[in-house]
Amino acid sequence: MAIQLKSVTKAYGTGEVQVKALNGVDLEIKAGQFVVVLGPSGSGKSTLLNVMSGLDRLDEGKIVIDDYKIHEMEDKALTKFRRNHVGFIFQQYNLLQTLTVKENVLIGARLVDDPFDVDQLLEDVGMDAHAVKYPFQLSGGEQQRVSIARALVKRPKMLFCDEPTGALDESTGKNVLAILQKLNRSYNTTVLLITHNASIAALADVVVKMNSGKIVDVAKNTPIDAKELRWSE
Amino acid sequence: MFFKHVTRTFARQWLTVLMLGVLLVVSGFIYSVMSLSVSALKEASDSFFVETNQEDFSLTTRFHITAQDLESDLGCSPEVQTPLVTLYHEDFACYEAVIESRRNMIEAAYQNIRVEPRFYKDTYIMVHDARHRSRILKDMNEMNLSMIEAGEYPESGEVAISRLYAQLNNLSIDDELMIGSETFLISGFVLFPDYNLPIFEHLYMFDSANQTFILMADSDFESFDATEHVEFAGIFDGEYDALAFETEMFSLLFVEQVVLTENNPRSGAIYAELDGSQALGLFLSIMIAVIGMIIVGVMVSKTMSEEKRTLGVFKALGVKPIEMVFPYLVAVFSFAVVALSIGYLFGFLLAPLMQSLYLRFYLLPEAEIGFLASNALIAIVLPTVIVVSLTFWRLYRMVHPSPILLIEPKMFKVKPVKAIWFKKLLSKFDILSVLQGSILIRQWAKVSVYVIGVFLGLYLAFLSLGMRDVFNRTMHGYYGEHFYESTVYCDFSDDCDSAGHEKGIEISVFANEQRATLVGLDADSEWYVLRNRAGESVVPKVSEGIVISRSFSDLTGLDVGDDIEIQAFGETMTLEVSAIAHVYPGEKIYYDRAVMSLLVTGDDQFFNRLYTESRVESMGSALIVHRTEMIEQLDDLNVWYQIMIYIMVASSLTIAVIIIYLLSILTVESKYYELSLFKVLGFNNKEISGVLLGGYMKINVVVFVVVIPVVFVSFTVLTRMLVAMFGIYFPLSIGFWDILFAGVLFGVVSLIGTTHAKYVVKKRSLQEALKIYQV
Structure with a gap:
């Protein structure tokens, strides 16, 4: 899916204590691109993800994803949009602790009419051997892989990843990124990944840098293979 | 800080x-x-x-001379069946001798008792153009002493009356009061320990606005123009066996009724x-x-x-x-x-x-x-x-x-073992059902609290609804059913003419070792109405066995087809319960009047009650109670009683509503994490409600269904417990409309609770929620 942002503004608070988390952001992402958003804490990265995915509302501007005018959509329509087109991956995995690995993925599959085969997807992310385990029996990297499988099972056209490797060590982080890269290439899924870790930018087709609610740089990049990534914090 | x-x-x-x-x-x-x-x-x-040395028992004796009276040396020879009132007027010394003789025989019949006659006269008083009942009591020497609450003990020409009656009729001390045809001055307000409850022999005459007892000087009492009646009050000087005592008393032919203070609503x-x-x-x-x-x-x-x-x-x-x-x-x-x-x-x-x-x-x-x-x-x-x-x-x-x-x-570190069997059970269901069940099982402690809380809240609501109509069930409804207008009490009168009226008998008996009132009715009675729970008349059933009241059934556990043992007329009869009448006041059992009459007099004509179709103002010296007046009085009383009940009902319902509401809010809000996550993933509100609230909705339905039989059983147990432990009959009961009302109330409160909880959740940023509740 192609994404287009025009003069997007989002503020929190009112009056003197008002903080502009996004201040006139313009951005274009083509379908199937792997985009990495870099920036320090408070730069507006998470807010950008929130408004693009329809989790939060923008104050001004326009967000158009393919034919969907996100800025005009009601809650109900946004829910349907997320359900059919968007996958999320979080830093803390956010798995349901009461369900097994497979059941967590089945929850994602339940959302659409034509999901991927759950067993196949678990195999793709290397979790087929752990299908009946509960999240607390898994390592952080394994949980994140389940989270990825849950996000992808519904064949999303876009994948929003908020610090997906933030809680992982280098080796595990690289594995997770490798899976994301593979899925991006295999299924032409648009990936928007937010991170503090500048080295991850090497995987991106486009690198977006943010500061104080503004995009300060957009650079095209020739991505390297995740296994070749030089990890730095 | x-x-x-x-x-x-x-x-x-x-x-x-x-x-x-x-x-x-x-x-x-x-x-x-x-x-x-x-x-x-x-x-x-x-x-x-x-202070007033209240009686331990009282005895009602026959109002005519019996053969046993003549066994004593009276110093006179009245004929058997001579009314005492006749003797009172024609041979006062003989009358006094009969009373003294009865007193001696009573004291001799059971060990360590003291007995004293209680003399009284019933009459009418006129207050503000209204005619009210009154009972003039002659003060006693040893027991049942009067207590002057305010004012002075009455001298000649003065009376003391009930304070409450005076208040309700705007009467004050020093006011004049027309009693019968004489005028007296009110000297004070008085209380008696024996007749401090309903008077005129009727257990349910609670109305203090239309009747009062009166204390007057002995000389005024003697000269007052009204028929004198006498009962015997007594005190036990030591332990006693109630059954043995009553058996001994009933062995005296002139004893008609024995009332123990401890179990008599009169005192x-x-x-x-x-x-x-x-x-x-x-x-x-x-x-x-x-x-x-x-x-x-x-x-x-x-x-x-x-x-x-x-x-x-x-x-x-x-x-x-x-x-x-x-x-x-x-x-x-x-x-x-x-x-x-x-x-x-x-x-x-x-x-x-x-x-x-x-x-x-x-x-x-x-x-x-x-x-x-x-x-x-x-x-x-x-x-x-x-x-x-x-x-x-x-x-x-x-x-x-x-x-x-x-x-x-961490959400939890231990494998949810308890969930495994449950999940296997759910494995064939949709993944959302599995999730719903898993959430409930994982939070079993919270769910248990919720179930217990909702259960108790609902129970409390039903309890209050069960209390709501107690007064109507116990009294008002009872009197409202009948078609007769007046009841004539013929115990102490030979002036009763049964022509055109229905006959009845009421006597006190022991049935299955419980004190009860045995009521004799004609099986073809048209005016005395008894119905079973289904609303069918059970009066004809008195000819097939014993009909028992619902209250007596609750008290004894007797049901249709059971045998009942009745001690009456000096013998023990075993009869089968033929029906249960949906009647609550008093422990009543109903039998064929004609059969009872045969046992009493050898023919089928005996009666001591008359039920009249239209209002009868007087019938000689017989006491008459009018049903419509009774209902009016009960309506008046009902207002006060209902206030008490409604205070309880309103309090209980408020509590029940608060509990269910709080539980709904707290329980739903505790699912904040799951709610937020599902929203982010793209589940719609209906699906989220289905997963997170659906389980509780099912629990609500189950609890509601379970609580109903528990309410029915516990109401029966509670009613019996209150009777057994405290001697009060408080028939808690709920019907279809109560259940419907409770159901709707429960549904609305739960809905408001969950809606409010969802609103609170919705107000917060979903992304923030995920960060707060991250696992």
């Missing part, structure tokens, strides 16, 4: 805290208003009964009534308190769950657990003490009103309501100790883990 934090934490949850406060206030109120009013009344009544049953009220109040209060504890537990637990991170930070900074816990304890302690004290204060202020409601029913001395340490202890201190202890326990357990675990709490 800690205190400030705690105060703000509670302030954030002002609605929950407010409702919890209402719960505690109502709890303290119900207990104190019931307990204070009844305790004071009971204490004053105890002294009153001791002694006031103890039981007061005890019963106290017990009912206590039962409700304990129930409310238990429910309150559960809610406090849920609230503290929830509040603390949200505080875990803060507590972890405090702990990491080196704050001791007790330093963290202390401010919460102080806050909870202060809150509980203030709320319960407010409830206690309301109870204290309204206790006189409650007492005045009691005094509409019972002619007892007014009692000053003062501070009772034991009452305050139960109403304030005890619940406070429990609430604070519970809070301490929850808090201490909560702050025990390491700071890291508090700051970054």
Whole structure:
């Protein structure tokens, strides 16, 4: 899916204590691109993800994803949009602790009419051997892989990843990124990944840098293979 | 600083805290208003009964000469069946000799008893153009002494009357009062310990506005123009066996009725009534308190769950657990003490009103309501100790883990073993059903609290609905059913003419070792109505066996087809229960009048009641009670009684609603994490509600379905317990409309609760929610 942002503004608070988390952001992402958003804490990265995915509302501007005018959509329509087109991956995995690995993925599959085969997807992310385990029996990297499988099972056209490797060590982080890269290439899924870790930018087709609610740089990049990534914090 | 934090934490949850406060206030109120009013009344009544030397029993004797009377040396020879009233007028010395002889025979019939005749005359008084009943009592020497509440003991030409009657008819001391054809001056207000309850032989004549007893000087009593009646009052000087005593008394041919003070609503049953009220109040209060504890537990637990991170930070900074816990304890302690004290204060202020409601029913001395340490202890201190202890326990357990675990709490570390069997059970269901079940199982402790809380809340609602119509069921409905207008009491009159009226018999008997009233009815009676629960007439069933009242059935457990053993007319009969009449007042059993008559007189003509189709104003000296008047009086009384009941009903329902509402909010809000995650993933509201609330909706339905049979069974048990323990009949009962009402109320409250909870969740940013609740 192609994404287009025009003069997007989002503020929190009112009056003197008002903080502009996004201040006139313009951005274009083509379908199937792997985009990495870099920036320090408070730069507006998470807010950008929130408004693009329809989790939060923008104050001004326009967000158009393919034919969907996100800025005009009601809650109900946004829910349907997320359900059919968007996958999320979080830093803390956010798995349901009461369900097994497979059941967590089945929850994602339940959302659409034509999901991927759950067993196949678990195999793709290397979790087929752990299908009946509960999240607390898994390592952080394994949980994140389940989270990825849950996000992808519904064949999303876009994948929003908020610090997906933030809680992982280098080796595990690289594995997770490798899976994301593979899925991006295999299924032409648009990936928007937010991170503090500048080295991850090497995987991106486009690198977006943010500061104080503004995009300060957009650079095209020739991505390297995740296994070749030089990890730095 | 800690205190400030705690105060703000509670302030954030002002609605929950407010409702919890209402719960505690109502709890303290119900207990104190019931307990204070009844305790004071009971204490004053105890002294009153001791000071006036209340009778332990009373005997009604035949109003004519019996063969046994003639066995004594009377110094005269009246003929058998000579009415005492005739003897009174024609040979007063002989009349006195008969009374003295009966007194001696009674004292000789059972060991260690003292007996004294109680003389009285029934007449009418005219007040503000209204004709009211009155009973003039001659003061006794040894027992049942009069007590002047206000004013002076009456001299000649003066009378003392009931204070309540005077109040209700705007009469004051020194006012004139027309009694019969004579005018007297009211010298004071008087109470008697034997006739302090309903008078005129009728157990349910509670109306103090239209009748009064009167005390006058002995000389005035002797000369007053009305028929003199006599009963015998007695006192036991030691232990006694009720059955043996009554058997001995009934061996005397002239004894018609034996009434023990301890189980007679006319006098002694006031103890039981007061005890019963106290017990009912206590039962409700304990129930409310238990429910309150559960809610406090849920609230503290929830509040603390949200505080875990803060507590972890405090702990990491080196704050001791007790330093963290202390401010919460102080806050909870202060809150509980203030709320319960407010409830206690309301109870204290309204206790006189409650007492005045009691005094509409019972002619007892007014009692000053003062501070009772034991009452305050139960109403304030005890619940406070429990609430604070519970809070301490929850808090201490909560702050025990390491700071890291508090700051970054794990959902759980142990494999949910309990869920496995359940999940296997659900494995064939949709994944959302599996999730729904898993969430419930994982949070089994919270779910249990929810189930118990909702169960108790619903039970409380049903309990209050069950109490709502007790008065109608017990009395009003009973009188409203019949088609006769007047009941003529012919026990003491030979002037009863049965022509054109239906005959009846009423006598006191033992049935299955329980005191009961045996009522003789003609099987073809058209005016005396008895119906079973289905509404079918069961009067014809008196010819097939014994018909028993619902109250007697509840008391004894007897059902249709069971045998009943009746001791009457000097012999024991075993009869089969042919039907149960949906009648509550009194322990009544009904039998064929003609058969009873044969046992009494050898023919089928005997009766001591007449039921008349139209109003009969007089029939010789017989006492007449009019049904419509009774209903009017009951309607009047009903207003007061209903006020009492509605206070209880409103309090209970308020509590029930608060409980269910709070539980709904707290339970749904605790699913904040799952709610948020599902929204982010793209589940719509309907699906989320299905997963997170659907389980609770199913629980609600199950609890509602389960609570109904529990209510029915427990009402039967409670009714029997109250009868067995306190001698009061309080038939709790619910019907279809009560169930429907409770169901709708339950549904609406749950819906409001969940809607409110969802609204709270919706207000927050979903992304923030995920970060707060990240696992």
